[in-house]
């Protein structure tokens with residue numbers, strides 16, 4: 160790694176990326192390639208000799224970009240966005256530049272200490288109770304994804320329950336994962352009555368319910384589970400309550416969105432993804448836990464090769480014991496740069512402007528009598544559909560296909576209680592009002608053609 164080459168080649172790649180952003184709107188948002196397209200474009204085996212960067216970048220342009228769906232396009236309205244920013248990119252570069260492996264404190268003290276500080280900063284911005292913060296009685300950690308975080312707290316909850324039940328004897332009990340039905344009547348949020356029913360049913364069958372995952376901003380519809388009420392049921396039956404706020408958690412930096420997480424003090428753990436709606440490039444998931452010791456009890460390893468005085472002193476966090484893998488990236492640098500470069504003021508502005516655009520889109524849908532809003536909007540996700548006239552089951556699916564195949568926008572769908580709905584998730588960093596207006600015009604035009 161020669162610093163001069165590093166500097167020159169990095170600049171070339173940055174210029175390449177800047178050019179990509181400059182031309183982003185020229186590409187079809189959803190890639191149109193067929194499966195296997197790349198293997199016919201690239202050699203069958205790896206090169207023996209080094210190749211010039213210029214050749215590689217040419218291949219990125221000619222072979223890779225056609226197979227990229229442009230998540231950073233302002234016309235990307237599918238799934239939940241992965242909003243990036245210059246600050247997120249710079250933080251990612253610093254993380255990659257140092258390339259440390261901060262599995263324990265001694266392996267790179269700054270990595271651990273910055274992570275703890277940034278998790279407390281984030282927790283304070285989200286107004287989490289101090290029981291989740293290092294400055295209180297809990298603590299936080301960065302994972303790569305919400306699913307990873309959920310698996311870790313699930314392991315902690317299981318081991319806690321096993322301990323309370325008397326240990327190993329129960330280890331071979333049948334596993335007991337339940338999806339609890341939601342419906343239109345509750346706006347697709349989890350009903351405390353249904354939860355209670357499911358718990359009592361399991362107990363009657365000799366099972367031990369031990370973990371409840373509630374969601375703030377569900378993926379299909381942005382529904383919000385009633386945390387305060389669910390928390391009471393969870394406490395009554397000694398369930399570990401985890402809150403998945405992957406998408407909507409970022410919204411809690413805005414006072415007007417805070418009420419959605421009322422009751423958070425009843426949870427044992429909570430996670431959210433800054434890589435969704437907090438201008439932080441992939442990947443970054445914050446997990447806070449009230450009793451980090453339970454996570455460590457469940458996940459820690461203590462091989463001789465990693466033993467050191469700092470760990471022995473118990474005065475430091477060894478983050479390898481808060482996650483599945485041993486190795487870990489210096490993700491905190493990225494989140495730290497994002498928070499510092501934007502400041503709370505601009506981060507709130509970002510969330511609010513997405514919500515304002517979603518509100519306007521929702522109003523436009525409401526004004527067109529051919530369409531209907533299917534679920535009331537809470538954040539920047541609008542779920543809507545063309546009202547089916549006769550039994551035209553495929554109408555909305557065809558509409559999504561027509562929009563996506565135009566290349567001018569990309570949307571996705573969900574099925575709620577058997578009903579196909581179109582999701583319009585507003586929130587890429589570059590989306591502005593005129594993109595949303597153009598999307599609505601496109602939807603109307605395609606609907607017109609389909610209805611003719």
Ligand code: PLP
Nearest residue numbers: 239304305306376377378405406
């Ligand atoms: N939970 C919710 C509510 C989500 O919306 C998503 C993804 O969109 C996930 C979890 C999965 O997150 P991850 O990919 O970080 O595991």
